[in-house]
Amino acid sequence: MSNIEPISSPIPYTRGNVEPLLHEVVHALDRLLEDDEATVIDLASLPFGPGELDQLEERLGIGELTAELNALGQSIIRETAYPGVWWLEHRNTEGDIVGRYIEITRAPEILMSQDADIGAGRAQLGDNLERAGPGNENGADNEPRPN
C-alpha cells in the first residue's frame, strides 16, 4: 500500500469563489464607510473547492489584532491585513470548526463585553467584595491594588 501516493487536494481551477468574494468584501467596506453598515459573510454557505478556503485566508492576510475567545471552545477573532475586515473562526470544545465568518465591521460584536455578562460579572465582583468584608481591606497585601 505504501507505493500508492495519496492525491493531495488539487487546486484545479482558478475560476473559484475567492475572487468574487473579495469583491464582495470591497463593497461591504464601502457600505461600512458610507452608511456605517456592517456585513457578515458566513463562509459555510459557500461551496468552496479544495484549498480555496486557505487561498482566501492567505489573500486576506493577518493584521494587527488577534483575539482569542474561550467560550464553549476556542474562537479566533482576527483582523485581517485589511482594517475593518475580520476573520472569525469558532471551534467547539473538541476543537472542531463550527463556524467561519468574515465580518466587515469596526469591531465584531462578539468582542464586546455583553450586558448579561457584565451584569453577571458585576454581581460576582460585588459578591466577592462583600464576602471579603470592609475590615479585610489590608488583608491581602499581595493583591494588586487599583489606584
Next chain:
Amino acid sequence: MSSNQFDLESKRLSIKEPEIRYDKQGDLSDEERVQKAMANFAKDFGSTAAVYLDSCIHCGMCADACHYYVATGDPKYTPIWKLEPFKQAYKREVGPFALIYRLLGLKKKVTAEQLQEWQHLIYDSCTVCGRCSLICPMGIDIASLVAMARNGMFEAGLVPHELHAVAERAEVDGSPLGVTPKLFEERLEWMEDEHEVTINIDEEQADVLAVISSIEIQKYPDAMAATAKILNAARESWTFRTDGFEATNFGMMSGNVEWQKNTSMRIIDAAIKVGAKLVLLPECGHAYMALRWMGANIYGKPLPFKVQHISEYLADSLNSGKLKVKKVDKSVTFHDPCQISRRGGATQAPRDVLKHLCTDYREMPGGGDYNWCCGGGGGVVTILRADKLRYKVFKLKMEQVEATEADTLLSSCSNCRQNFDDCQSHYDWKYTAESLLELVAENLEEANA
C-alpha cells in the same frame, strides 16, 4: 383557395385581375373536370413524383429562380405554389398518409374553381424551363411536376384556348401550324431553288433522318436549306420524310399524353422505315425533350437509332473535322434553349461549335445552364392573354444579353427565336436572335467537298 389568395398582392400585380380569365374545353361538369384532372395527373404518377411532392419544405427559394416571380415580385408565381392543388391532391389521394388525411379530413378535395384559377399559373406563367429545379435545396424537379399537372389539366379541359387549338391542329393535321406534307414539300422545293442546294426528300433508305419544326417551315425556312447544306457537306446519307417531319410536340406542351405519343411515333416510324441510324432534331427546344429523353419511353423500349440535336451534330462534325467552317469576325453570345441545355444536357455542344466558328464568344452573365429562359417556351408564346406578362419577363433576358455587349445573339431554338422576334418588335430592341445552324451553314468551308 379562393381568389383572396391573390388579394395579398393585387396592388403590385402588373396584370390586373380581370385579365386573368380561364378557358374551358368541352362541357364537362365541375365534378368530372376535377376527377379527370386528378386521374390524369396520377397517370404518370410514380415514386419519383411522390418523392418530390413529399419533400417540399416550403422554403420559397424556387421563387428566386423563377423569371415570373423575379420580374413581377408576385408570390403566386412561386414555382411550387403553381402546383398547390396537385400537392394537395397528392397528399390526399396518393401519399403514404393519404388514408389519414382522408379520414381526418386534413386535406380538402381539390375543387374545379381551384383548377380554373391555377390554369394561369400552370400554363401562362410557366415555361417549364426548369431553372427552379436547380435552386431547390431538396432537389425537387419542379418543372417535371408542372408537366405532369398539365396532363391533368388537359384531360379536365382546362387548357388555354390558343394552346389547345394549336395542339389539336398538330394532332389533326400533323403540324401545329397546319403544315401538310404537301405544303412541306413545296417549301422544301422552294428552298432548294432559293439556296441552290440539294434537299433529299422521302428517300427510301437513309442513315440520317432530319426532322424540322413547323415554326421553321413557316417562319424560318432557311433552316431547311441550312440543314441540307450541312448534311450534304458532311456527305451523309440523309433525308427529310413527308410522313415524319414534324419535330414540335404540342401534345407534350399542352399536356395530352395521347397526342404527344402520336406525334413522336410519326418520327419514330419514319426513322425505322428508312433504317435511320440517327434522327437529327432541328433547332427546337422542346422537340429535344420530346424525342431525345421521352421518345424511347413513349416507344416503350430503347429507340433503334440515336437522337441528336443539330447543335450536337455540328459539334461532333466540327470536332472530328468532318465539317469545316470559316471564322466569323464579330462578337457572339449564345442563348441556351432551356430544354436543350439546362434540361437536356447538351450545353457544351453549341460552345464547341462556336469555338470553331468565332473568335470572340461572350458568355452571358449567369448564362449556360442557369440561363434565363426567353419566356416563350412551354407553349406560353401561343397564349395571347399571357403576352403582357411575357413581355415583362423578357426584360430579364434583355439585361442578360445586353450585358455581353456582343454584336450578335445566337440561339438554337426556333421557338426561342420566335419569342425573341416578338419581344424585339415590342421593345424595339437592337438584338435579333439568329440561328446557330444558319450561321454555320453560311460559313461552311467547301474544302472537303
Next chain:
Amino acid sequence: MKDIPTLGDILQARGVSRRGFLKYCSATASLLALPPAMVPRLANALEQTRRPSVIWLSFQECTGCTESLTRSSSPTLEGLIFDTISLDYHHTLQAAAGEAAEAARHAAMEENNGNYLVLVDGSIPLGNPGFSTIAGMSNYDMLMETVEGAAAVVAIGSCAAFGGIPGANPNPTGAVSVRDLIKDKPVINVPGCPPIPMVITAVLAQYLTFGQLPELDRHGRPMAFFGQTIHDRCYRRPFYDQGKFAETFDDEGARKGWCLFKLGCKGPITYNACATMKWNDGTSFPIEAGHPCLGCSEPGFWDKGGFYNAVSTGDIGSGKALAGAAAAGVVLGATAAAMSRARRKKTMKEG
C-alpha cells in the same frame, strides 16, 4: 410543562457566557442556513426554548442514521441540542430494555401528550406484521400508537422518508414511508443514506427554536437544506460548465478533479446540502473524495438505474422492440404504397 427549563436556563446553569451563547447562536444560524442578520432573533428564540420530549422509533433500518448522528464528534453544538431535548425512548441508545423501555415510551407519551416529537428511522413493512416487531408489536402498530399524541413527526433517513432500501424493487416486505401512513400530522422528511448529522440536528433545532415546521419541498424535505442540488453547489461545477469530465475513475480527468457527470453522478437531480455542509465534521463529501453522488436523498434512489449511469441517459427499449417498430413501419409503408397503386388504377379507370 411549567417545570421544564428553557435553554437559556440550562446554559446559564452550566456557566456558559453570553459570548458563548452568541457563538452558539451564530453557529446554529449557519447550520440552519439562516442569514447572519437572523442571529439576534435566533438567540432570543433559543433562550425561550423549552426542552421537549422526543421519542425515537427505529423500524426496518440499519442503524446507520443513529450512527451518523452519534458518531459526529461529541460533545458538540449538536450535542448541546440534544441536551435541550429529552430523548425519552430510543431502543438503541437507551439503557432500559424490554418492558421498562416500553413503559418509558408510554410514560413520555402520556406526560407530553400533544407536545412530543416522534423521530422515525427505517421503513414500515405492510406485507406481514411479523416482518419487523418491537416488544411483540408490529412497526405499523407502534408507529400509529406513538404518533397519536405527537406534535410532529420527523422521518430520519431515506428509509423512513421514502421507503429506502427495504422499499427498493421488488420490495419484499411491502415497505412504506412514514408519509405514506401519517396523513394527519406534520411529517418532516430528512432523507439521506444516512442524512448529514448536522442536518438532523439543524432540523430539530429549527423546529425547536421557531416552534413551527420549516418550509418543505414537495418531498417533505426542509427547503433550507434540500433546496438546492448537489450539482448547483458542487465545487466541481465549473468543470461541468467547461466540458471537462472524468471518463473513468483513474484517468487524468479523475486525478485533476474534473466533473463526475459521465461517471453517473446524480448531483444534478439530488437535493441535499452535502456540497456545503459536508461530512465527517465538515471534512469533505463524496464528490470531493472522487466518487459520484448516488442521489441517496432522493425518492427511489436505489431503483434509478445504475449508480454509474449518467443522468442524461434514456431508454429507447430493446433491440427487439425497435425491430418490431421497424417491421410495423415496413408493413404500413407497403400497405400505403399498395393502396395508392390500387387507388391510382381505379381513378384512372374512372377518369
Next chain:
Amino acid sequence: MNLLEFARGPALQVAVYIFIIGSLWRLLGILWLQKKRDFSERRNGRKIRGALKVIWNRAFTAPVFREATKHARFMGYTLHIGLFVTVFLFIPHIVFFKGLIGIDWPGLPNNVIFFVGVITVGVGVAILIRRMTHPVLRLISNFDDYFSWLVTLLPVITGLIMPIRFGVRWETLLAIHILSVALLLIWIPFSKLSHAFLLIVSRGTTGAILERRGART
C-alpha cells in the same frame, strides 16, 4: 414513476417507435410506388454518381442564386449548424447517445453550447418572422410549417432554460426537455421535418435523372 422517469422511459420509447414506424411508412409508401423504366439512351455518367453529387451539392446553392437567397441561406445554415452543435456536441447529449449506441465523441464546453443555443433560437425567431412577413413564404406556408417550427425549437428552448431554471426543479426541466424531444421525434415522420431523410431521396432522384441526361446537376 415521476415525470422524469416517464419522460426518459415510456415517453421516449414510444416516441422512438413512432419515429421508426412513421419514417419507414413514409419512405416506403413513396419508394414502393410504381417506377417507370427510363429507356432513353443515357448521355454519360452513372446514376449513383449523379445522385451523390446532388445530395452533396444542393447543400450549397449554385453561385448564380446565392445573392438572391442570401437571407434564407444564412438563416438556414445557422439554424442547422446550431441544431447540429447543440444536439451532437453537448456533452450530456453525447453521454445520452453513448448510452444508446455505445460510442461517444468529443464535445464542446457548456457555455459554448449555451451561446450557440441562444443564437439558434434567435435565428429561429428570425425565421418565423420571415415566414410570416415574406410574401412568398406567407403564401405557401401551412400548419405544418408553423408547427414544425415550434416543435423544432422547443427542445432548444427547454434545453436552454435548464441552466437558468427560473426556480423550476432541474429534473422537471429535464423531463420537459426530453418530452419536447419525444414530441419532435413523433412529429418528424409526419411533417416536413422528414426532409432530414427525404432530402437524400429527392436530391438523389433528381441527381440520377439529370446526370443520366448529362445535364447540370
